[in-house]
Amino acid sequence: MDGDGDVDPGRDDLPLRANTSHILVRHYVLDLDIHFQTKIITGTVVLFLEPCPVAGDGNGAGEGAPTPPQPSQTDDSWEDESHREFTLVLDCCDLTVSKVEELDVTSVSDMQGLLREVKGEGSGVEPQPDSQSAVLIQRLISLPSTQWKKQHHLYFQCSHAPASEGGGPLIFHTDRWSLQVRKRGVRTLQEFPRALRVCYETKPEGGSVRWTKDQDNRSCVYTAGSPINNRALFPCQEPPVAMSTWQAQVRAPKECVVLLSGENQAQPTYLHHTGLSSWDYYVTMPMPASTFTLAVGRWRQATAQLSTAQLTLPVQGTRAGASHTHAGSLDLNPFTNMDHPVISSPQSTLVYSGLKDEKHSESDCSGLGDDNFTCCHADYPCPFTDPSAWSQEVVPHRMFAPPSLLQKAQVQILPLLSGCLAAAHATLGVHPFPRLDVLIVPAGFSSLGMASPHIIFLSQSVLCGERDGVGGERDLSLCGSRLCHELSHSWFGLAIGARDWTEEWISEGFATYLEDIIWARAQQLSSEETEEQSKLKALLRWRRLSDELQNSEEQLQILRPNMESTGQVSESGSSLVKHALNPEKTFMQVHYLKGYFLLRFLASKVGQECFLHFFRLFVKKYHGQLILSQDFLQMLLETFPDMERQGLNLEAIYADWLDRPGIPKWLCEGSAIWTQTRLVEEVKAEVAKWIGLSPSVGKGRKRKKAGLKVNFKEVMPEQLVLLLELLLEEAELSVTSLRTIKRTYDLQKQDAEVRHRWCELVVKHKYAQAYGDVEHFLIHDQAMGVYLYGELMVQEDSRQQALARRCLSLVQNEMDQSARRVVEEMVL
Structure with missing residues (x-):
């Protein structure tokens, strides 16, 4: 894959510059201040690094590693020395970096205990004994997941350690797409510092965050799902293979609520000396840096205080013109219950108490496997190993919105959450993430929804179309479907991610397919109603796909644009993401729709119930990991050998569905039945x-x-x-x-x-x-x-x-x- 050298991606392609084949960031500690007046974020990010075992000594930046496309901004001799000293390359854009320093973790008293302990489980290579700092960091990174609280405490302590006084300063260089760091005289990977602190600030025009006004004309900022991901928020390793944990402390005006994609439900700490509030979040499940999500604004939390009778919502196939019952009052306190376990929304008309007892897929497909499995991912506190998680249908959840939309969100979205969460659990199994926040984002948000770990952004467009108030005649179909789509991403897109970002269908095609199934279960539709609505939605999507394929470039219609090179990177780990910066691609639905129809096609070969049971087996095997299309398809073909006996193999699926533009043969021939x-x-x-x-x-x-x-x-x-x-x-x-x-x-x-x-x-x-x-x-x-x-x-x-x-x-x-x-x- 052409990812190295003086790359000019031009209009379409996004470079991933980080040399992840040499060294990986295992943990980030962010310390950030939000400045609404100047529209910048200032702060530091501390990186805890681990050399890759396959990298060897890796002199220089490695053969084929990215070289700066612009003249040096920090050191005149940067390019001259590029082949003599090891270079850490981070993905970075629109950041002003003021300093990069090595941390003296030996000065942290609590770290000394690691020298006396036996090295924990880990994949890293133990450093040479003459580098005490490297030994400490390696042992910190390698602590088992049972000691995650201790590990995060030590990460935090180390992030405040003073700069190392020995060995000279770190030098750095920035270009359009990267931050590159060296230590003078350090030529090998094993000698490179393991803990770095980067002091920086964002720029108002940086593409990773949106500084805007909410629906009440009040300042807010949030990560808007930019094509450049988070590289304009903090220097990081963007390639999805760079899975890491993180913790963050964010300070903002006291009237603001700070929401992050963290496992914990943070409570604000008021800082009397500054008048700000501080919010602390963390995650223990390694995730790509692109999944870090931030939203700061004067959001208000909706807490429902209504009885079931007051929440009679027309969710089961309501026809245009039907009436509904008005809901009651709200608690509008922005900090209600923020320092206590979340009060779940009341039982809605989406009854979910019996969903866990549905056994039709298991009984119909009993030969596909059992519940005995072993996690195959890196060590972290995994909910799949927690027996209580298997029976937890609904995770704690909260609903946030600007005040003017709070009552609509409470009436239309909050009552759906419990039922949709339970239906997702019944369909896919254990919830990968322990809690959920849902936020109605500003009007300028460019899609109907976006899922991140522990948080979902929804557009105000999913709310009913009435312009004033919350009453009136409406239906929750779009709202419920979109909510189920985003919930599906907890499994496909987040817990299981694409190893190659060009295979967008792995996330969006799966979520589009699953949203119908989960929404039908949430509504408790009969099998006949489910089938009728499924065919109607298939027809609508077929019409949309046909129109889009007629009005788009062929190269944007291919689900696996890298074809046989999918998943390949350069020797250093850098690569290019095809078409990622093409603004038109943002509004295309091909990966959603063509991926959806591929899954419908596969389900037609084995039966939907067996297909869904296979989904659960696949989730058990691959949660916490990155996959390619072939991983899913190969396991499917192995599970259902009759498919290959009928002439359907990996090459045939690639040829008809993934590696070519246009409409697959099955779709052309079979679409007519949806009109009848x-x-x-x-x-x-x-x-x-x-x-x-x-x-x-x-x-x-x-x-x-x-x-x-x-x-x-x-x-x-x-x-x-x-x-x-x-x-x-x-x-x-x-x-x-x-x-x-x-x-x-x-x-x-x-x-x-x-x-x-x-x-x-x-x-x-x-x-x-x-x-x-x-x-x-x-x-x-x-x-x-x-x-x-x-x-x-x-x-x-x-x-x-x-x-x-x-x-x-x-x-x-x-x-x-x-x-x-x-x-x-x-x-x-």
Whole structure:
């Protein structure tokens, strides 16, 4: 894989520069201060390092290691000395580094006990005895997971150790994508310091965090899932193979809540001398640095104090126009119960008490294996080895939002959490993470949701479409489905990650497939209802995939773009992530949809229940590890040998699904069956009624009166999406029909998927009376509005183009950077 040398990734490819084949960061200790006035974060990160056993002495930076593409900024002789001294290369972007120093961990009194102890279990190489500091760090890193509290205490103590006085200073160099560190005279890996402290500050324009305003116009900052991940937040090793633990102390204004992707539920400590609050988080499960997540703002916690009767929500296939019961009052205290175990949301109508007793998959597929297994990952306190975790259907959880959206979040999301968590547990087994926070992020967030360890970000677009208040008629389909999608990532995407980031389908395809199953279980749907809704959603996704494949570059349609080179890196460990910086890729759904259909295809070969049982077996084997497509597919073929006897092997799956653009043969041939279901036939009948009302524009008063006598059938949200999509295929619709469609389905109160299709209809037919709906969507549903800008511009209608430019001017300062670039190319 071409990852070394003077790489210019240009527009598309993201370089991963860290030399992870030589040395690995095993633990980070971050100490950060949030400055809203200047929009910077200042602080330090301490890195605890371990040489890789395969690296040997590794003179220099290693053959093929990244070399700086720009002139040295720190030392004129940097490039001249690059082949004489060992270089630690960290991924870094848009950071101002002021100092890098070696820590004197021998000065930490508590560390001396490690010299008297027998070396714990670990994969590292014991340093030479003449380096006491290296011996101490190696033994600290190698402490068994049963001593994780002691280990984290010592990490914290060492992070405050003074700089080492011997051996001279560390020198460093920064270029566009990396921070490179050397110690003068140190030519071998084994001599390189094991504990470093980097003093730095972020830049306001850094792409890893978003400085913005929340829905109440109050300052906040959060990690927004940038293509460059966290390298503009702290220097780190970005390649996913660099799995590490971390702990962080974050200081922020006292009125702020600091949420991090940590295992513990932090409580703020008020610092009287500064007027700030300090928050401490940690993780004990090694994870890629890209999963570190931060959100600081004046969020408020919703704690439900309602009875089951007060939470009667229409979650089981509610049709457009159905009513619901209003919920009661809230506790709006931002620090309610933050220093105590989380008060779980009350039992909702998503009943989950019986989910753990569902044994259909085990009984139908009893030959696939048993519950005896051994963890194959690195040593950490794993919930899969804790018997109580197997019966814990629902982990502790909290809900946060800005005050203006808190009541909506409490009514619509909080009651769903317990049922969805339990359904996910019933589907996939042990929850990999011990707790969960859910946060409604600012309007400029570029997707509907993002999952990180212990925290989920949700867009305000998953909330019901009503503009004012929390009452009104609504349905929770989009909200519940998206929540289940993000919960699925706890297993596929986080607990099991992709070893090669270009195999995005391993995360997104799996989550898209599992969201339907988990949401159906959460609603307690019958098998018939589940099957009907599954086919309807498959049809909608098929239509979306077909459209996207017709309007995208072929190279972006391939699920395994590196093909036979997937997972390969250079000798130093550096690599390139293809297309990662392409702003258009951010808004493509190919990896979601094509991956989803691949899993449907595989399930059709073995039966869904056996397929889901296999998922549980796969999770047991691979949790805590990184995988490639072949790991999943090879285990599947070994578990179900009949698949190969039917001619389905690894090469065939690669050829038809993963390594080529376009639509796989099975999908072309099998998609027709999804149009022949009861739910789809109902939609077609409704569409025929609307077409009958408006065969052409400008029919008279009699036609309008006749339209009022037509009885329209209530439909579910997914049916309404399909109905509007089919109406979009009509060349003409009268103003009267459009007005009646909006009124009949109460469209302004529907979810964002429905309102998006409505806005497309408005734009296509230049229905000026509803341009306000389009403007509202572009401002308040930015996660889904990018495509609409293109529709407004392509019509070449001056009023529509003015609308697009006005909306862009209103939201451009809060937009996601990738979204803004794409929209500006369309509009300006």
